[in-house]
Amino acid sequence: MGKITYTKLKGSQNMRQRLLLATLKSTPILIEDIHADDTLPGLRPHEISLLHLFEKLTDDCVVEINETGTKLKYKPGIIVGGSNMVHDCGLTRAIGYFLEPLILLGLFSRKPLAIILKGITNDSKDPSVDTFRSTTFPMLKHFGVPSEGLKLEIKSRGVSPHGGGEVHLSIPNVQQLTATMWTDEGMVKRIRGEAFTTRVSPQLGNEMIYAARGIFNSLLPDVYIASDYRKRLETGSGNSPGYGISLVAETTSGCCISADTTISYTRGEEAEDIEGEDKKEMIPAADVGERIASVLLEEIEKGGVVDSTHQGLLFLLCALCPKDVSKVRVGKLSPYGIETLRQIKDLLDVQFVIKPDPSTGTVILKCWGSGMKNLSRKTT
């Protein structure tokens, strides 16, 4: 019995889902060929940081990495959760990268999770923390997660080269999710958003807001974009200058569709001044506002109950439901969503029925939940 059979996987793609699903299902996994052919082989810093985070949250999990870092053995433990935890997410990826698996992990942990995450709060690669607050949390409500205890506070904002952001996340734990029939996308009734600037002039924020409103004005009167200007360290600005905006369109049926971006110096650019430097400088705040508004409109045009960024999370939630049918509608399947579907099939053995709805150009997905229950929660 002492022998552990590992599920063998390859490559570093979808590490987050793989680790998450392996933890939830408590199956040991073995990942080979992680960045094996790269000039810098082995696990990336953010992946290692993610492993540390998983180790922190679980009890008795075993992680083994070979010398070159191209092979990873992961034997999951019991998800414990708990409060008073701190995790430094590093500076290679934003906090959003860690938040996505963390939310699901928190839902199925023994004790409600409360954790402080430090690092980059906003960047252009990962969904920003504002988006999590405005879009992801309302999404969880559809799966029976109580909104009490679901909290994300942004203590300070940090953008890309030096970070320095800090958020306080707390997630309640549940016994199980509830299946949902979520196909009614509704019509957009209002648009909300938040524009932020750190260590730059607040004027840039105003410009972004103004530009974004300009796009929406012809479509909807109910647009309100809040501003969050942090100039000095005491007010919670990070270590680097930057600005960004996050927009959310709320529909009549309670769906939230979001788009966000952040403009800042990327890592390494500041020091070496490769061609990126002047290019970055060329993006004026007004253009950023306009672009992001356009992206949001495009997301709205695609349809679906969530935007393309949240597809993966949506599918994961559906697959983790009890043994009932869940049905959701999304716009065009994003590559990330497709990858997630594949991971779900491989690790959780849940397959989706995917049917296009040609009249609207959306896709309807149905699945039979895996019957996941929070086994680590203590009975009273």
Added chain:
Amino acid sequence: MAMDSGAGEQSHRAHRSRQSGASAKKKAKDKNKNQNSDQKQQNPKAFAFRSNAKAKRLQSRTVEKEQRRLHLPVMDRSYGEPPPFVVVVQGPPQVGKSLLIKTLVKHYTKHNLPEVRGPITIVSGKQRRLQFVECPNDINGMIDAAKFADLALLLIDGSYGFEMETFEFLNILQVHGFPKVMGVLTHLDKFKDVKKLKKTKQRLKHRFWTEIYDGAKLFYLSGLIHGKYPKREIHNLARFISVMKFPPLSWRTSHPYILVDRFEDVTPPERVQMNNKCDRNVTLYGYLRGCNMKKGTKVHIAGVGDFSLAGVTGLSDPCPLPSAAKKKGLRDKEKLFYAPMSGLGDLLYDKDAVYININDHFVQYSKVDEMEGTTHKGNKWDVGEALVKSLQNIKNPIDEKLEKSKISLFSQNPKLIRDIEPLERHQSDGEEDDNEFDEESADSDLDDSKSSDQDEGGNFDEGNADASVLEQVEFHSGRKRRKAIFSDGVDHSNLKGTDDELEDDEDDDDKDEDDGSNDGTESCSGSEFLDSDNDDLKSDEDGMGNISKWRASLVERSSKKQNINLMQLVYGKSASASNASANEVQDDSENEESDEDDFFKPKGQREKSLKEGLDGGNINTEDCSKSTNFSSLKNWKDEEVYESVRDRFTTGDWSKGALRDRMPEARTEEEDDMVGDFEDLEVGEKFGSHKEDDSSNGGIQKEDDDAIEERRLKKLALRSKFDAHYDGSEAPEEETDKQHGGKFHRSQENDSGYYDKLKEEIELQKQINIAELEDLDETTRLEIEGFRTGMYLRLEVHDVPFEMIEYFDPCHPILVGGIGLGEDNVGYMQTRLKRHRWHKKVLKTRDPIIVSIGWRRYQTTPVYAIEDQNGRHRMLKYTPEHMHCLAMFWGPLAPPKTGVLAVQNLSNNQASFRVIATAYILEFNHAARIVKKIKLVGHPCKIFKKTALVKDMFTSDLEVARFEGAAIRTVSGIRGQVKKAAKEEIGNRPKKKGGQPREGIARCTFEDRILMSDIVFLRAWTQVEVPQFYNPLTTSLQPREKTWQGMKTVAELRREHNLAVPVNKDSLYKPIERKPRKFNPLVIPKALQADLPFESKPKNIPHRKRPLLEDRRAVVMEPHERKVHALVQHLQLIRNDKMKKRKLKEEQKRKEVETERAKDEQVLRKRRREERQERYREQDKLKKKMRRHAEG
């Protein structure tokens, strides 16, 4: 749904009251009595309303009772027709278990069962099947039987009374989620005395009630008639079984399981020949129960171990329920039974073959079935008969024929197809042919054979149209058929009569030519069958049939491809598909790409996206959920562009917006096909994905549709809820008002309480599930939800130890249970355990026990503990006598709240109670956190003022370092603290003498100076390790009569090896010997003495030789004084003398009185005794008289 068909309209015969006989007389008497009393009306106010308080109390009591009755509603996730209910017949040996099963089987099927081996499935009614299993007589078999029983019949030998087996089994049942239980008393013919029989029944019944609940059913079987139980009693028992309801049990509804009723060894024979003891491949057959089973599920075979399934196949039901046609009772033919292990049952099904086993005298070629045959049109039974005949003198085997039929499916020779088809039908459905659809198709087949080709098409349409009314018909082995749903057909062909079928078909064809897409919609999910027929038709009707046929098939094929394209894209492994998709994506982006915004596009992203695409080529793609592509943004300032999404905003057209959100439920079938555009190269036309703009009829209608759909679901939910407990008083009112019906009803539901709301929600969810799953085709559904409960499955398991085959015994049923998420991992489990009060001893920590959790049975070594006030888990050496405690053990994990049963001795000949404890799982952990007290003892080796060096407490300096700061205490109560390991030069004298330095000497400080004779204690807690040991019980891999032997307890080992219990001499109690302590005199140094104040100085007074003056002096009295003194002395003398005399006198007097009283007492006692005797005699007499009266 199969459930609600015919359940509602079933009519019951009214009760006919007895006209004559004893009960009629009794009734008449009662009636008279009643009338008499009515006339009298002794107290008309007796039942009138009297007390307010009493009424209130009564009301609250009823409410309380009602609330106590409620359970949290559990969702029943079994959707198909239910599997046969398992009736386990259990009892001590020689109580009549097999006989009961035999008699019941005889009652149901009119067959004599020679021997009861393995499960026996029978059809007991129109809606119900039963599976009888005899429970083996060993505890392992009992545990397994309790896990799959839906109903347990506990047989009790009435002449002997209860036996331990019954109580053991009841306990096992309780732990594994108490299924229904019914007691059956047998051997009642051994009582000669009627009164004694009556009393025994009463006694046994009450004992039974205390064990289960008051009013639990205990059935009496009085004696045997012709070696069988009386028919009437068995009939009654069958009635009780048939009305029984089986509540869902939580463990079982969350785990699939199979009670194996057929078991085959499918190892290649050459392998067995090579090595008789090689691992075998086996197939296990049985009905799937519990919940749906997916293909990848791991299973646990009870008594063997965990296996992953090598293959799962759904087989056609060997013992199907009779059709739901309205008729009373079962036909003889439908009284099926299936018991392959008993060597009975006519049909054996396998994945690729059907074996028919017919006794010669059962075969009748006459027109027995004519009656049934004539009810349907045509005389198809003649054909069937011919088929049976042809089957019997078959020349080439079935599979060969099957192959032929496959080949000929598309050829122009319909004869052969028809030849083979009904044959297959026969195979798949066995003897019974109740499937309506099959009848239909049979009809059409017949018609085919008669009519010309022209008619064929028409007939076929008709048949299929009918079929489309049927919601879903399942087709099984033999032939692969798919469901034919014609959603479009209704518009075109079906509304017209059969007269103008021909024209109709022509119309269809025309349409085919006009727009291929329409055709595509029609034949989207149509079978190949239909295709070929259509083709035939066309070739007949129009000359250019060839081309149209070709095109039609192309259209169809392409549409089909589109249908599965997305699924393939996501899940398909074929590289070509994914490549294509990647290209598609690329194309899209290219099309959409506008020339102006290149700002946001980083260099080389284009290539990157190409590379990374959707194909799984690059395994190290970055993990990024956001995929915003700024390069391909439209210009949203442009009015045309932003107007295109206008309808997605509340400022846009609401009806159009609403249209998007409607469920495409009704349309999916048609419109799925239109997704893909494709070009017909041959014709050169472009078949656009012709989107019908049905927005003209507005969103309002659609909204209506949606509302109707929702209402329909709700209605279904209500209905099934009603069905579930139709015996309840309130009946849900039908919604007459179409508009507000749903809402109105819901509000009412809300009023009636939280419980009903919960129930309704669950029911609604269930209906949604059913509705959603229904519109998937068979294969997809199988992949999505797995095999449904109630299906007959064939499980193939590879590499099973050969012992399983060798020691297979059909009397020991095999249980195959599915393993849930994460249940195949091992770890520590914490349980709340209580020793069974009938087990005579307490349990000892680390003594191996055998536990049964979930499907598993294994031996493990628990450590018992109790939770202290501060949350610490303190180890216990033994379980408490009458209390719960915690038990921690290592083993395969089971979810919290699962029941645990513990036994220690498996042997049958142990007289006492075998269940030692029951428990349930609290949580599981990867680490055991149980501690026990530890007391480290040390002695001072050197004492300074308040500091001392303590030796013997620790063994090394490292250990000392671990305990720095720990509190210590001496026996005399002086408290202290461990400081640090002692330095060498102070404590370690041996070093100075050239010896080894001694380790583990600690420097400690105390609140006071301690003595060398003091003992120093350190009290601490230490972690207790729970042994990581568990040993699965492999009882199926050994001869059944042998008792499984696992790890032995320490006591057993000692007994075997004749070893005494080791005794620690220090722990023995000895009489305490306390020597009187001798203290040395206190010596004060001279110098100190000199310094002391006089007061404190010891005074050294020499001993006097002569007494003191006061002692020595004489007293001389005066003469008067002397006189007075003499007088007083005289007076005193006189008084003393007087007193003495008086005392003597009194003494004498008292003695006299005493003797007198003693005499009286004696007399009195004597008299009393006589009186008492008299009284008792009287009473006894009276009692006897009364008894005589009562008896008389």
